[in-house]
Amino acid sequence: MTAAKMKWTCGLVPTSCYKVADEPADLLHPSSKPKKPVSTQTSFHRLSLSDLSNPNSTLSEDLSISLKGSNLHAFTLAEMRVITQNFSSSNFLGEGGFGPVHKGFVDDKLRHGLKAQSVAVKLLDLDGSQGHREWLTEVLFLGQLRHPHLVKLIGYCCEDEHRLLVYEYMPRGSLENQLFRRFSVSLSWSTRMKIAVGAAKGLAFLHEAEKPVIYRDFKASNILLDSDFTPKLSDFGLAIDGPEGDETHVSTRVMGTEGYAAPEYIMTGHLTAMSDVYSFGVVLLELLTGRRSVDTTRTKREQNLVEYARPFLNDARKLTRIIDPRLEGQFSEKGAQKAAALAYQCLSHRPKTRPNMSTVVKTLEPLTAFDDASIGTFVYTAPPQQQHEKPGYRPRTPPPRSPVNRQSDSDRNRRREVHKNVMNSPLHSGVRRR
Ligand SMILES: Nc1ncnc2c1ncn2[C@@H]1O[C@H](COP(=O)(O)OP(=O)(O)OP(=O)(O)O)[C@@H](O)[C@H]1O
Ligand SMILES: [Mg+2]
Numbered sequence: 084m085t086a087a088k089m090k091w092t093c094g095l096v097p098t099s100c101y102k103v104a105d106e107p108a109d110l111l112h113p114s115s116k117p118k119k120p121v122s123t124q125t126s127f128h129r130l131s132l133s134d135l136s137n138p139n140s141t142l143s144e145d146l147s148i149s150l151k152g153s154n155l156h157a158f159t160l161a162e163m164r165v166i167t168q169n170f171s172s173s174n175f176l177g178e179g180g181f182g183p184v185h186k187g188f189v190d191d192k193l194r195h196g197l198k199a200q201s202v203a204v205k206l207l208d209l210d211g212s213q214g215h216r217e218w219l220t221e222v223l224f225l226g227q228l229r230h231p232h233l234v235k236l237i238g239y240c241c242e243d244e245h246r247l248l249v250y251e252y253m254p255r256g257s258l259e260n261q262l263f264r265r266f267s268v269s270l271s272w273s274t275r276m277k278i279a280v281g282a283a284k285g286l287a288f289l290h291e292a293e294k295p296v297i298y299r300d301f302k303a304s305n306i307l308l309d310s311d312f313t314p315k316l317s318d319f320g321l322a323i324d325g326p327e328g329d330e331t332h333v334s335t336r337v338m339g340t341e342g343y344a345a346p347e348y349i350m351t352g353h354l355t356a357m358s359d360v361y362s363f364g365v366v367l368l369e370l371l372t373g374r375r376s377v378d379t380t381r382t383k384r385e386q387n388l389v390e391y392a393r394p395f396l397n398d399a400r401k402l403t404r405i406i407d408p409r410l411e412g413q414f415s416e417k418g419a420q421k422a423a424a425l426a427y428q429c430l431s432h433r434p435k436t437r438p439n440m441s442t443v444v445k446t447l448e449p450l451t452a453f454d455d456a457s458i459g460t461f462v463y464t465a466p467p468q469q470q471h472e473k474p475g476y477r478p479r480t481p482p483p484r485s486p487v488n489r490q491s492d493s494d495r496n497r498r499r500e501v502h503k504n505v506m507n508s509p510l511h512s513g514v515r516r517r
Contacts, residue, residue: 129227129294131324153226156194156238156249163240163247165193167204176256179304181217181320182208186252189237201252202237209244217320218246224296224319232285234307234317253315255308258282258366262303263375269409274312275370276418276451281314282306283447286363287440289316290356295325297333297354301362302343302376303369325356342376342387347434357434363443364429368392371422373407389430396427418450 130150158166166187167174174186183206190199207218218239225236240247258278261267270278282301289296299321306314321338332353337344345361348354365376368388374381376388385391395401399420406419425446431437438446 129292130223131294150222150226153229155222155226155236156197158194158238158240158247158249160240160242160245160247162193163187163204163206163249166202166249170204170206176203177260178208179318180211181213181318182206182211187249189249200237201254203250203252205248205250207246213320215246218248220322221248221319224322228289228292228296230285230288231313232281232288232315234315250317253307253317254310255312257304258306258308258314259303261308262369262373269373269407269411270312270370272410272414272418273451276422276447277312278306278308278314279367279370279422280444280447280451282316282366283363283440283443285314285316286359287444289322290325290359290440295356297323297325297356298359299323299339299354300343301359301366302340303366306366323354331355342389345434346432355434356439357437360429360437360440360443361434363440364426364437365389367422367426367429371407371419371426372405373409393427393430396423415450415452418452421446422450 164170166189167185168187170183170185176184176186178184185204185206187202187204188200189197189202191197207213207215218241222236222239225233226239229235234253235251236248237251238249240249255261261270286298286301289298298316298319300318301316305316305318307317308314323333323335326333332355334352335354337349337352339348339362343362343365345358348358348361365388368374369376372388372392374385374388374392378386378388392405395405399416402419402423403416406414425438425443429437429443
């Protein structure tokens, strides 16, 4: 499947809703910038943030016209109030870095032709860490990309300083909530693999688009689940166009979430699609173990999931010790071995030896079956990096099994000491700590 293409033409812009500049201050207070018309672009390609980032120009296109082919609705603030019953607390779904999320409802009484459906409305917290840039990035990417494994953006609101996003409602919330919430029913093996395959397909679609996209924020809380557990990627605020032509990577300020961001990206700021593959490996580990990527309630040695789990992944006998006890043994052993070997490869320190997302999809697809016989014989081939990565590696005695799901929601806000020096450099000012 390829990205939906659309034609965009010059139009009028809502007065406070225009061009992204490099300085965050300009983004957060766009009305302080002089409004200049930009050159008309009529080419038939996906409009991206870089198309709008000429510091000498402002985005004068009305997004509702620019993104016409996407059928996005540009709602007014008054309409948003109707949709969410004035952001009533009874409709509150949760809150992340962007701001609060409320459930709402739209139908054609609100806008002609609008399908009657539940929606989730994200409201930018004007005092929060994100701003106009993340909002615009999200509108541009999700407004133009359509895929069964990407959450559908229905519309947006851009009025004065207010920025909102309206998505299809995902009844089962985030994978994070389903996997780690203390009183949630445990996800079955097949469901976990279904989620892994679907999310992998979403990433593969982004990486293989005509104009490739690096998602940059792949994590359990950004994978939303439909009523039948079909996963969809949400939160495109950090997404970025992939390298073009002869470029091998994109150089950026490091942004993302601790515990999921690839080590080479954290160290150098060099971003490739393989950074997403690493993050996918982390989520695959979370699905296999039922443990969070970073869990400060555990003993020091078990706090970082990747470091803790890596030695178990290539040993069939040891692997069962780290499989989520909430599965109560109801999983395919061969499937778990294959998935663990795949996670190991995705988490390689050498980005070039990580598999691409299409390979990940192909490897995972047969694993949704619970029946070992249907998965076939498992043959693990140790990737060459094994020797390079762990010189003198000795298998460690596995730690005693700890109870899962001890982490409370407040842990999300706890600061971690790991990588402290690196993380505190200006290059890393965008890394979110959990
Ligand atoms: N389309 C949606 N349908 C249903 N629930 C949603 C939807 N979008 C977000 N939510 C819920 O809203 C809450 C906040 O989501 P949000 O994406 O803003 O933050 P987050 O992913 O938890 O954190 P972060 O800021 O790090 O991405 C989550 O609990 C999520 O399940
Ligand atoms: Mg999110």
